[in-house]
Amino acid sequence: MNLALTNGKVFIKGKLVKTNVLIQGSKIKKITSSKIKAIHEIDCKGKIILPGAIDAHVHFRTPGFEYKEDFFTGSLSALHGGITTIMDMPNTNPVTSTIKTRDVKIKLAEKNCLTNFYIYMAALNSNLEEISKAKNLRAVKLYYGSTTGNILMNKKSEIEKLFKLAKKKGFVVSVHAEDEEIMKQNSEKFRGNSNPEIHAKIRNEESEAKAISEILSIQQIIGNKIHIAHISSEKGLALVKKAKKRMNGNKVTCEVTPHHLFLDSSDYKKLGNLMKCNPSIKEAKHRKALLNGLKNGAIDIVATDHAPHSREEKTQDYWKSPSGIPGEETMLPLLLDAVNKKQISLKKIVEAVAENPAGIFGWKNKGFIKTGFDADLVIINMNGKTKIEDKKLFTKAGYSPWNKKTLKAMVENTIIGGQVFG
Ligand code: NCD
Ligand code: ZN
Numbered sequence: 001m002n003l004a005l006t007n008g009k010v011f012i013k014g015k016l017v018k019t020n021v022l023i024q025g026s027k028i029k030k031i032t033s034s035k036i037k038a039i040h041e042i043d044c045k046g047k048i049i050l051p052g053a054i055d056a057h058v059h060f061r062t063p064g065f066e067y068k069e070d071f072f073t074g075s076l077s078a079l080h081g082g083i084t085t086i087m088d089m090p091n092t093n094p095v096t097s098t099i100k101t102r103d104v105k106i107k108l109a110e111k112n113c114l115t116n117f118y119i120y121m122a123a124l125n126s127n128l129e130e131i132s133k134a135k136n137l138r139a140v141k142l143y144y145g146s147t148t149g150n151i152l153m154n155k156k157s158e159i160e161k162l163f164k165l166a167k168k169k170g171f172v173v174s175v176h177a178e179d180e181e182i183m184k185q186n187s188e189k190f191r192g193n194s195n196p197e198i199h200a201k202i203r204n205e206e207s208e209a210k211a212i213s214e215i216l217s218i219q220q221i222i223g224n225k226i227h228i229a230h231i232s233s234e235k236g237l238a239l240v241k242k243a244k245k246r247m248n249g250n251k252v253t254c255e256v257t258p259h260h261l262f263l264d265s266s267d268y269k270k271l272g273n274l275m276k277c278n279p280s281i282k283e284a285k286h287r288k289a290l291l292n293g294l295k296n297g298a299i300d301i302v303a304t305d306h307a308p309h310s311r312e313e314k315t316q317d318y319w320k321s322p323s324g325i326p327g328e329e330t331m332l333p334l335l336l337d338a339v340n341k342k343q344i345s346l347k348k349i350v351e352a353v354a355e356n357p358a359g360i361f362g363w364k365n366k367g368f369i370k371t372g373f374d375a376d377l378v379i380i381n382m383n384g385k386t387k388i389e390d391k392k393l394f395t396k397a398g399y400s401p402w403n404k405k406t407l408k409a410m411v412e413n414t415i416i417g418g419q420v421f422g
Contacts, residue, residue, distance in 0.1 A: 002022070002023065002024050002025075002029075002038045002039050002040065003022075003023040003038055003039070003040045003041070003042070003375075003415075003418060003420070004020060004021070004022050004023070004036045004037070004038035004040070004041045004042070005020065005021040005023070005041075005042050005044050005049055005377070005379070006020045006036070006041055006042070006043055006044060007020070007043055007044050007045040008020075008021075008044025008045070008047045008048060008049045008379065009044075009047070009048045009049070010031065010048075010049045010369055011048065011049065011050045011051065011346070011350055011369060012031065012369055012370075014347050014350075015347075016048055016346070018033070019031055019032065019033045020032055020033065020034075020035075020036050021049065021369065021377070022036045022038060023038075023375040023415070023418045024418075025418055026374060026375055026417035026418045027372060027373065027374060027375055027418070028369065028370065028371055028372065028373050028374070028375050029371070030371060031369070031370075031371055040420075042379065042413065042420070044379055046381065046383070047379050047380060047381050047382075047412060048346075048379075048380050048382060049369065049377055049378070049379055049380075050082075050350055050354065050369075050377070050378050050380060051350065051354040051355070051366070051367050051368055051369050051376065051377060051378070052082065052083065052084025052085065052354065052366075052376035052377055052378050052414060052415070052416065053081070053082050053083040053084065053085075053331070053332055053353040053354055053378065054083075054084070054085040054086075054087075054353065054354055054357035054358055054361070054363060054366060054367060055078065055083045055085065055086045055087065055303050055304050055306070055328070055331070055353075055357075056087045056139075056174075056227075056255065056301060056303040056357045056360070056361055057087060057089065057174075057229055057230065057255065057257075057303035057304060057305045057306075058074060058078075058086045058087065058088055058089065058303075058304060058305075058306040058328070059088070059089045059091065059148075059305075059306060059307045059308070059324065060074035060075070060086070060088050060113070060306075061074070061092060061308065062092060062105065062108055062109075062112075063092055063093065063094070063104070063105065063108065064092045064093025064094065065092065065093060067310060067396070068308050068309055068310060068313075068396060068397070069306075069308045069326075069395060069396050069397070070112065070396075071088075071108060071109050071111075071112035071113040071117075072112045072113070072114070073394060073395060073396050074086070074113075074306065074308075074328065074395065075112075075113045075114040075115045075117075076114060076394045077306075077326070077328035077329050077393065077394040077395040078114075078115050078328045078329075079114055079115065079414045079416070079421045079422070080328070080329050080394055080411065080414070080422070081328045081329040081330065081331055081332050081333070081411060082332040082378035082380070082411040082414050083115060083304075083328055083331070083332070083414075084115055084116060084366075084376035084377075084378070084414060084415075084416045085115055085116040085117070085118075085357075085363060085366060085376065086113070086115050086116070086117050086118075087117070087118040087119075087120060087138070087139070087303075087361065088105075088109070088117060088118065088119050088120060089120050089141055090119075090120045090121055090122035090141055090151070091122070091143075091147075091148055091149030091151055092105070092149075095122050095124075095149065095151055096119060096120065096121055096122055097121065097122045097124050097127045097130065097151075098127065098130045099130055099133060099134050102119055102121055102134065105119050106119050114416070114421075115416060116366075116376070116416065116417075118138055118139075118361070120139055120140065120141045120174070121134055121137065121140050121141070122140070122141050122142075122143070122151050123140050123141065123142045123153050123162050123173070124151065124153055125152075125153050125155050125158045128158065128161055128162060128165060131162070131165060132165055132169070137169060137171040138171060138172065138361045138362050138363075139171055139172040139173070139174050139227065139361055140162070140166065140171055140172075140173055140174070141173075141174050141175075141176070141229075142159070142162065142173050142174065142175045142176070143176045144159075144175055144176060144177050144178065144179075144211050144214075144215055145176055145177065145178025145179060145180055145183065145207070145211055145278075145279075146180060146183075147176055147178075147278040147323060148278070148307065148322055148323055148324060152180070154180060156218065159215070159218055160218055160222065163218060163219060163222040163224040163226075164222055164224070166224040166225065167222055167223060167224035167225075170225075171225070172225045172226070172227050172253075172360060172361060173219075173224060173225070173226050173227065174227045174228075174229050175211075175215050175226060175227065175228055175229060176229055176230070176278070176279075177208055177211035177212045177215055177228055177229070177236070177279075178203055178207045178208055178211050178278065178279055179206075179207040179208075179210040179211045179214075182204070182206055182207040182210060183202055183203055183207050186201060186202040186203075186204060186207070187202050189201075189202075190202060193318075194317050194318040194319065195268075195318065196268045196271075196272045196273050196275070196276055196318050196321075197265060197268040197269075198318070199268070199276050199280045199281075199318070199323075200265045200268070200280045200281065200282045200283065202280070203278060203279050203280040204233075204280070204282070205233040205234065205235050205236070205282060205286070206235075207279075208231075208232055208233045208235070208236040208279050209233060209235035209236050209239060212228060212231075212236050212239045212240065213239055215228075216239060216240075216243045216252070219243075219251075219252070220243060220246065220247070223247075223251060224251070225250070225251050225252075225253075225360075226251065226252055226253070227252075227253045227254065227255065227360060228240055228252075228253070228254040228255065229254075229255050229303075229305070230255060230256065230257050230260065230278075230279060230303070230305050231254045231255065231256055231260070231290065231293075231299065232256075232260045232279040232280065232281070232282055232286060232290070233279070233282055233286050233289075234285060234286050234289040237254070237289055237290065237293050237298060237299070240252060240254045240298065241293075241298045244298070250359075250360070253300040253301070253356075253360050254298075254299055254300060254301075255299070255300065255301045255302065255303045256290050256293070256294060256299045256301075256302055256303075257277075257302070257303060257304060257305045257325075257327065258302060258304060258327055258330065258331045258334050258335065259275065259277060259281060259305075259325050259327065259401060260279075260281060260282075260286075260287065260290055261287065261290055261291055261294070261302070261334075261338075262287075262334055262338075262402075263275055263281050263287070263401060264281060264282065264283060264284040264286070264287040265281060265282055265283045265284070266284065267281070267401070268281075271401050272315075273314050273315065273316070273318060273321035274314055274315075274325070274399060274401055275325060275401050276314075276318070276321055276322075276323050276324075277305070277307065277323045277324055277325045278323040278324075291343070291344070294344065294348060294352060295344055295345075295348060299352070300352070300356045300360060301352050301353070301356045301357045301360065302331065302335065302349075302352040302353055303357070304326075304327030304328055304331050305324075305325070305327065306325075306326050306327045306328045306395070307323070307324025307325060307326065308324065308326040308395050308396055308397035309322045309324050309397065310396075310397070311397070311398060311399055314399070325401060326393070326395045326397040326399070326400060327400075328394075328395060329388075329393055329394065329395065329400070330388055330400055330402055331353070332353065332378070332380075332409075332411055333386040333388075333407045333409050333410065333411065334402070334407060335349045335352075335353065336349065336380060336382065336407075336408075336409030337386075337407035337408050337409050339382075339409070340382060340408045340409055341408075354366075354367040354368070355367045355368060374417060375415055375416075375417060375418040376415065376416055376417065377414075377415040378411060378413070378414050378415070379411075379412045379413040379414075379415070380409060380410065380411060380412065381409070381410045381412050382408070382409050383408070384408075384409065384410030384412070385406055385407070385408060385410060386406070386407045386409065386410045386411070387404075387405075387406045387407075388400050388402045388403055388404065388405050388406075388407070389403065389404065390403045
């Protein structure tokens, strides 16, 4: 297979450059402004070409919860959203905590996942032996606060051991940082109240800040690589920023989700439990701080935390409704719409969804448009429109908090390893 992307503007070294891209097999063979010939050609006039997005945080629910999502539907959803690589979280059934359960999952993904993938292992208070023997670990997930799946690791002595192991083996520890005690106490206060708005008050800023501070205090001594997942509060972010300065390197990184960037607590009235997620979506000041953090580099990446549940589950009473929001199809359109609105630069967005996740999680040959790199690309029409509609979504969840919203920016084609979709 040999394919030319001609007449488009290609994102190279932080800028859009008018040039052509020749793809040979699964790789980028040549980037040149002279005419190129190929068996297949896509005329990209008026379009921009970006590196495919790497989504470092998804829940494709296999095995165990395939009624919510599976590798096929999750990855189909990713492709429609311009995402070419996904990193799948371990809170499945069984939990991905052993080499064996991980291997089973890898086999299932090899068969059914249309995108590139990585399968996380969960760190438990009891499985460090397994982690120490596992191969090809880019990252391990640590649930310091409980969430969907109830996999918890908050014993300091075990965390220290895990961090030492991470340092030795070179993998990243991605942390869900919320404090159990604070959340429990707050839950008591709101018992009997089923207004979804209480979610922001139960899983509040203090809970996130305390957990981040405790985790970082261990990490700062050991010096392993740590990644704070889905950061949601101003204080949490300030702590990460401080730690980054102290570490003076790339050992501390963090992530924000599109829903923490584009929704705030004023949306609970309309969306109710559909926007219930962990950590919670908080007041508008946090959203602003997170957007600023993304702009000034305090936040390294944007990842979806795509966490689908069935509509029936989500529309139950607050206390029964599971936390999680789907996001594969909406992340890039939302971010690029923000670029169109001049809320953030295209450069920052490409860093956050491609360049930085590639660097942090060790995806060699991905994240950049360069000769010899994998041909994982996305063709975007910045003047096109994306109308988000529940019934048109490919995720099994079948709903989005942005239902009926029209965004300026549209994913035209996604190319994975030289194969064109869309
Ligand atoms: C996630 C899920 O449903 O698996 N839910 C969520 O609200 N984010 C779990 C998680 O990542 O916390
Ligand atoms: Zn998650």
